[in-house]
Amino acid sequence: MIKYTEDHEWVKVEGDTATVGITVHAQDALGDVVFVELPEVGATLAQKDTAGVVESVKAAADVYMPISGEVTAVNEALRDDPSLANSDPLGAGWFFKVKLSDPSQLDALMDETAYGAFAQ
Amino acid sequence: MSSEQATDESLAVTASTDNAVPLHTTPLNDLHVSLGARMVPFAGYSMPVQYPLGVLGEHLHTRQKAGLFDVSHMGQLRLVGPQSAAAFESLMPVDVVDLPVGKQRYGLLLNEQGGIIDDLMFVNRGADLFVIVNGACKAGDIAHIQAHIGQQCEVIPMPEQALLALQGPQAVDVLRELNPGVDDLVFMTGAPVTLAGIDCYVTRSGYTGEDGFEISVPGDQATALAQALLADDRTQPIGLGARNSLRLEAGLCLYGNDIDTQSTPIEAGLNWAIQKVRRTGGARAGGFLGADTVLGQLDGHLPLTRRRVGLLATERVPVRDHTVLQNEQGEVIGEVTSGLLAPSVNRAIAMGYVRIDCSTIGTTVNAMVRGRAIPMVVSAMPFVPNGYKR
Helix, strand or coil: CEEECCCCEEEEEECCEEEEEECHHHHHHHCCEEEEECCCCCCEECCCCEEEEEEECCCEEEEECCCCEEEEEECHHHHHCCCHHHHCCCCCCCCEEEEECCHHHHHHCECHHHHHHHCC | CEECCCHHHHHCCCCCCCCCCCCECCCCHHHHHHCCCEEEEECCEEEEEECCCCHHHHHHHHHHCEEEEECCCCEEEEEECCCHHHHHHCCCCCCCCCCCCCEEEEEEEECCCCCEEEEEEEEECCCCEEEEECHHHHHHHHHHHHHHHCCCCEEEECCCEEEEEEECCCHHHHHHHHCHHHHHCCCCEEEEEEECCEEEEEECCCCCCCCEEEEEEEHHHHHHHHHHHHCCCCEEECCHHHHHHHHHHCCCCCECCCECCCCCCCCCCCHHHCCHHHCCCCCCCCCCCCHHHHHHHHHCCCCCCEEEEEEEECCCCCCCCCCEEECCCCCEEEEEEEEEEECCCCEEEEEEEEEHHHCCCCCEEEEEECCEEEEEEEECCCCCCCCCCC
């Protein structure tokens, strides 16, 4: 199951863990991503907390926690090669993984159809 | 994810964000759209911020081959009359009178306090002084020039002209195909040149730190010229995004970010733009708006409290415009005015103003990025060697 936020993050849920990244639309709007800042593994963050930063040559943006939980992993490959956020935003360009503390928060996020309309 | 710093805001001097105000377009607008440009408001114009190649690719291409920029939003004007050079000197701390025919020079319009109204380039074309000013400032500049020296010379705006820049180490190879005469130009000189059958005025100068040319061309023939230049495999169209990263690597100021009416040429470290003849003790010392402040700061009669410097980060973390700078004791000693991760340096670079005791090359200051101190070293500019053909 993949869900989307109004802040242009995607959340892919597998069991009690979710993988988070930025959407195709987001990376297209930002342009060439040159830098990411990722959260600390082990940090417990609430929904909407700032979890990281993504910067292109021309703009900087915060990445927010789409859902509350504990950060269990971050994508070190993305730190080394931020362009993965452009070339494969939904795959190799993932940002971090979260152990969900309140899965019911997912219900309020958008599905692919709703996000597609929102991002227009 | 939410954007802290929209593309157009970070680039624009005075971007029009009010949709009710119609944006101007340049004569190349249809060409930009057909090339797949992403258009943004900039200086009251709809301008290409990037093409499908992307900001990074466009930046690197310009450093390696040739990039074509539409800078038709900039203001072009002529000053005509026997008194025009002497009159123009009353507005700038620069030697205009002695500039030989065919030579180009950097100039600064100052207010009475010595603050910078605009920076500009001018050429002595013999029959006139040909002046190029910033797009966002052009209406104010023309009013200022007209008000102060309109009685001494004719001030003639040239809205019918477009302006293209062809920049990069292979720019000369591309332009030579259209007219081998461009080989005769060297850095900061200009001449009338026929390109693809079009009467143009070409200078060997630009805003990237590379060798290259700026081409004033009649607006109704600008698309034809651009297409002729783009037909060369070595040329790519380049947007405002790469223009900004290229000029920052070259250590060149962006008006509205790095210099404005609150900064003087001396605070901005533009002392080199003030020729000896206009300085204290020179044959035509002073006699320009703001001279007391500017020459006082230059000769040491007035204290200089801050100075624009180049900054190079030791970490690969971008340091953006308006980032606060602190000294090792945690005191605020300045602010970044332009900053980004430099594509050709592969490090974070910036320029900004720092307290004078922190302005010596080699001094380490801390840029406060999201609460974290990123050490930056005050560094000489340009950040990349320039490629000017002298």
